[in-house]
Amino acid sequence: MSGAARHAPVTAGARAASKLGRLFWLVPLLLLPVPLFLDQYQQYVANLVLVYVPVGVGFNVVVGNLGLLAFSNVAFFGIGAYTSGILMLKLGLPWWATVFPAGVMGGIAGSAASVPALRGVRLFYLAIMTLAFGELMRWVYIRWEPLTGGSFGMAVPTPSAFGWSLDAESHKFYAFLVLATAVIALTNRLLRSRFGRAFMAIRGNEEAAAAMGIPTDRYILLGFAWGGFAVGIAGSMYAALVGHLSPPSFDLSELILEFAIVMVGGLGSLLGSVVGAIVLTAAPEFFRDFPGFEELVFGVLIVAVILFLPRGLASLLARAHPALRDRYYRE
Amino acid sequence: MLALLPQLIVSGIATGMLYALVALSMTVGYRATTVVNFGHGDLVMIGGYACFVLGVNLGLPFAPAFSIAAALLFAIGFLIQRLLMQPIIAGPHLSLAMMALAVGYAFRGAARLEWGNDILKLPHPYPTATFFVGGVVFTMDDLVISGFVLLLLLVLFLLFNATPIGKVIQAVFQSQRGAALVGINVRAFHGVMWGAGAALGAAGGVLLALIVPLTPDIGVWTLVRGFAAMTLGGFGSLPGAVIGGMILGIAEKVLGFYVSTVFIDITAYLVTILVLLIRPKGLFGQQATIRI
Numbered sequence: 001m002s003g004a005a006r007h008a009p010v011t012a013g014a015r016a017a018s019k020l021g022r023l024f025w026l027v028p029l030l031l032l033p034v035p036l037f038l039d040q041y042q043q044y045v046a047n048l049v050l051v052y053v054p055v056g057v058g059f060n061v062v063v064g065n066l067g068l069l070a071f072s073n074v075a076f077f078g079i080g081a082y083t084s085g086i087l088m089l090k091l092g093l094p095w096w097a098t099v100f101p102a103g104v105m106g107g108i109a110g111s112a113a114s115v116p117a118l119r120g121v122r123l124f125y126l127a128i129m130t131l132a133f134g135e136l137m138r139w140v141y142i143r144w145e146p147l148t149g150g151s152f153g154m155a156v157p158t159p160s161a162f163g164w165s166l167d168a169e170s171h172k173f174y175a176f177l178v179l180a181t182a183v184i185a186l187t188n189r190l191l192r193s194r195f196g197r198a199f200m201a202i203r204g205n206e207e208a209a210a211a212m213g214i215p216t217d218r219y220i221l222l223g224f225a226w227g228g229f230a231v232g233i234a235g236s237m238y239a240a241l242v243g244h245l246s247p248p249s250f251d252l253s254e255l256i257l258e259f260a261i262v263m264v265g266g267l268g269s270l271l272g273s274v275v276g277a278i279v280l281t282a283a284p285e286f287f288r289d290f291p292g293f294e295e296l297v298f299g300v301l302i303v304a305v306i307l308f309l310p311r312g313l314a315s316l317l318a319r320a321h322p323a324l325r326d327r328y329y330r331e
Numbered sequence: 332m333l334a335l336l337p338q339l340i341v342s343g344i345a346t347g348m349l350y351a352l353v354a355l356s357m358t359v360g361y362r363a364t365t366v367v368n369f370g371h372g373d374l375v376m377i378g379g380y381a382c383f384v385l386g387v388n389l390g391l392p393f394a395p396a397f398s399i400a401a402a403l404l405f406a407i408g409f410l411i412q413r414l415l416m417q418p419i420i421a422g423p424h425l426s427l428a429m430m431a432l433a434v435g436y437a438f439r440g441a442a443r444l445e446w447g448n449d450i451l452k453l454p455h456p457y458p459t460a461t462f463f464v465g466g467v468v469f470t471m472d473d474l475v476i477s478g479f480v481l482l483l484l485l486v487l488f489l490l491f492n493a494t495p496i497g498k499v500i501q502a503v504f505q506s507q508r509g510a511a512l513v514g515i516n517v518r519a520f521h522g523v524m525w526g527a528g529a530a531l532g533a534a535g536g537v538l539l540a541l542i543v544p545l546t547p548d549i550g551v552w553t554l555v556r557g558f559a560a561m562t563l564g565g566f567g568s569l570p571g572a573v574i575g576g577m578i579l580g581i582a583e584k585v586l587g588f589y590v591s592t593v594f595i596d597i598t599a600y601l602v603t604i605l606v607l608l609i610r611p612k613g614l615f616g617q618q619a620t621i622r623i
Contacts, residue, residue, distance in 0.1 A: 069425055121607055123424050124367040125566075128558050132603040135555065139597045252551055256436050263429060292443025292547070299437025306419060306426050306433070 024188075028181045035170035043169035044241070045282050050176035051237045052281040054183040056261040056273030058230030062110075064268030065191060066223040067203030069123060072113040072130035073258050075137040076106040076228040078250035080235020085156045085245050086147055095159030095166065099179065099236045106232015107225045114224035118217050134255065141247040153246025156239050166240065176237050183230045188270055190226060199223055203268075253295065257284065260298050264305050266312025275313050332589070337467050339584040345473035347580020348480040349539055353557035354564065354572035355483060356531030360408075362491070362504055362567050363524030366416065369428050370435025371532055372554025376547065377438050378404045378533025379540035383451055393456030397537055401530040408529025413522045420521075435550060442547040450544040453537065472542050479538065483531070484573050491569060500524070504567070559599035562606045565616030574614065 035043055059073045080102040087098040116129050141148045148154060159166040159175075166172045190196055198219045201209035210216045239245055257280065265276025287294035305312060357371050368374075381403050386396035411434055419426050455471075462469045491497040502510040503517055511517045539545075539553065560579050564571025579602060586594035606613055 063425055067423065067425070069428055116604075116608060119608065121611060124428065125562075125607055125611060127369070127428050128367070128562065129604055129607045132555070132558075132600040136597060136600040136604070139593060139600070143593050256432070259429060259432070267425070290444070291447060292440045292445075295440025296437050296444060297440070299433045299435070299440055302429060302433035303415060303437065306430050307415070310419075310422065310426065 024185070028177055031177060032174075035173050038170075040169055043173060045285060047169055047172050047176055047241050049278055049281045050173070050180045051234055051241055052258075052261060052277035053180040053274050054230045054234035054237070055258055056265060056277045057183055057187050057270060058106075058227040058234065059258055060262050060265075060268065060270070060273045061187065061191070061199070061223050061230070062227040063262060064266075064272075065196065065199040065203065066220060067268075068117055068220070068223075069127035070113060070117070070130045070224070071127050071255060072109075072133045073227070073231055074250050074252075074255045075113070075134040076109050076231040077235045077238065077254070077258070078137055078141060079109045080106040080232030081239040081245050081250075082141060082148055082154075082235075083232070084236035084239040085154050088157050088159075088239075089154060090147070094161070094163075095236075095240050096161040096175075099233055102236035102239075103229045103233040106235060107229035109232070110224040110226070110228020111221060113228070114221050117220050117224070131255075134250075135252070138247050138250055141245075141250065148245075148247075151247055153244055156243050156245060158243075159240035172241060175240075179233060179237060183233060184270065184274065187226070187230060191270060195219065195222060256295075256298055256302075260302050263302055264312055266314030267310075269312065269314035269318075271317065272312045272314030275317070279313065334466075335588065336585070337465075339588055340581050341467050341469065341473070343581030343584035344577050345470075345476060345580070346583065347560075347577035348473075348477045348573075349535065349542075349576070350553075350556045350560045350579050351573040351576025352476075352480050352483065352535040352538065353532065353553050354560035354576050355480070355487065355569060356528050356535055357557050357561055358528075358567060358569060358572045359487065359531060360525050360528030361561075362500055363528075364412070364416075364521045365504065366420075366427050367431075368525070368528065369431040369554070370411075370433075370438070370550075371431075371528070371557065372550035372552070373435035373438040373442075374404060374408065374529045374550075375532040375536040375539065375553045375557075376442060376545070376550035377407070378529075378536030379453070379545050379549070380442055380446065380451075380536075381533065382537040383453055383540060383545060386453065387451075397534075400537060401533045404533035405526040405530040407526075408532075409522045409526035411529075412525035413518070416525070417518060417521065435554075439547050439550055446545075446547065448546070450546060451540070452544050453540040455541060476538050476542075479534075480573065483534075484569060487569050555603075556599045559602045561613075562603050563613055565613030568613070568615035571613060571615030 034046065038046060055073070055077060058076070062068055062070045062073070083102040083105040084095065084098040087093045087101060088095060113130055113133055117126055121129060142151050144150075159172070161175050164171065166175055191199070198209065198214050198216075201212070201214055202216050202219060206216055261276035261280050262273060263276075264280060265274070266272025283297075284294050287297065309315065353371070353375060356375075357368060360366070360368050360371070378400055381400035382396050385391045385399055386393055389396075391399070415430055415434060416427065419430060457471060457475060460471045491500055499510070499515055499520065502513070502515060503520055507517050535553070539549065543549070556576075556579065560576035561572055562575070563578060564573070564575025579599060582602070583595050583598045586598055
């Protein structure tokens with residue numbers, strides 16, 4: 001963070017932001033007693049929010065910071081989830097040991113998804129292609145029955161971390177809190193380093209960035225890989241949380257939810273991804289009894305946000321406090 | 332085994348014609364606005380439902396039901412473009428793609444609320460019959476759909492290439508600012524062309540509802556196949572859309588029979604990915620994919 005501070009123009013906001021940065025670590029500490037106040041179901045929803053924080057953060061790096069139309073995020077999510085599930089079920093590994101491999105597999109999938117972008121496929125073409133990639137992965141889960149359990153899905157064994165069994169929702173909460181915090185902190189570092197500035201340059205004008213000597217290909221690959229890694233870790237958390245993986249969990253509706261998190265929270269804003277995850281993750285739980293209602297509400301919500309609040313909820317927060325603007329919100 | 336090949340090709344072409352119709356309707360919108368409508372599949376689905384409501388619930392004969400459904404979808408497409416897409420047309424492409432996707436998603440939700448998981452099927456307005464020609468079975472559906480699509484291709488081809496309207500379309504496609512400078516009302520034109528695309532999509536939805544059951548999720552299914560046909564034929568090309576659709580239909584049937592049934596489902600995805608990786612402009616693409 002000190003490296004970024006040296007380059008950023010020193011403004012009142014930046015100074016306040018630097019102070020705020022130290023407060024960042026207080027947030028997870030303040031969240032520690034949360035499980036004391038929640039019942040089992042509320043705790044489950046809180047855990048789900050923590051799962052979708054890295055999902056939003058990773059997705060936002062690619063679509064918000066790099067500005068590329070990549071619709072393959074659900075593929076990374078599913079690959080992370082199935083990697084964890086398969087390693088636990090087939091190899092008998094404890095859950096904690098599968099988190100990093102799940103992230104790596106997500107990162108590899110992210111790198112693979114960046115290949116068309118590196119070959120110059122952009123805009124709608126990239127969107128169509130990555131959409132096809134995501135849907136294709138769903139057929140891999142369905143058809144690769146020996147590993148994935150096919151369309152019936154697979155039961156994930158009870159997760160454990162370092163010998164502790166995470167059989168209660170509150171136990172999972174602490175494990176997820178650590179992971180989500182780590183992903184946010186690392187992504188924040190990435191975005192505030194020369195990598196993050198290169199992402200912004202690429203989003204602003206890729207040709208100009210390349211002309212200035214920024215190796216755009218390398219940064220695009222890196223952005224996709226990091227996004228895939230973060231989302232892969234989220235997938236692993238998802239597997240631990242729900243205990244049962246099946247292909248319909250990774251379909252187009254899931255993509256819309258993840259898109260909504262990024263758009264409603266705020267494109268290109270780290271804070272926005274977190275806010276979006278908090279606001280939207282719990283939402284589908286309310287609509288469970290009315291099939292179709294969720295789709296309708298989400299569709300209208302995204303339309304309204306694009307029309308009336310194109311920078312998402314994070315832009316409202318940024319308006320309220322200059323420190324939030326300088327630190328977490330980047331135009 | 333090989334004896335079945337002609338039959339597979341014939342039924343592949345028939346299915347492919349439906350994909351071609353969806354791809355044609357998407358091409359119309361794309362050629363006019365250079366924006367790909369990610370919610371198009373759901374407009375196709377809504378078109379099918381509209382015809383069902385008019386024809387079955389309200390008891391109208393097929394022809395008026397079909398026409399009113401198409402007109403209704405024209406209005407919906409027009410309004411989506413004018414009210415939702417036009418305000419953000421200068422914004423990032425992500426917003427445009429998301430907007431269309433979200434609109435389609437909302438339509439899907441509305442359809443699910445209303446019809447849930449009912450499986451509806453449109454009654455045939457013509458006698459269903461099958462013909463045998465040299466051991467190959469043709470159904471009346473195959474002939475009607477293929478005939479309709481080829482006729483539509485001819486009309487669109489003439490409209491795009493031999494009329495003043497075609498010149499306007501080409502002018503707007505090449506340069507919106509240039510077109511505006513010579514006095515073309517680009518905004519109104521965009522709205523009309525999205526409406527036309529949606530109306531043609533509705534036609535696709537109606538024909539689709541004749542042969543497969545209507546469900547709210549049919550939109551995604553058609554969108555993916557329409558994309559694959561467009562990509563294969565080349566974005567923006569009318570004959571490309573039809574030929575791409577036919578090749579896709581044949582490939583699904585042939586690979587699905589001779590290799591593995593999973594190809595019925597995944598051929599469209601594979602085609603999309605491979606074509607964009609290997610030959611992004613497709614078979615008949617007019618301009619190469621934007622490259623940097």
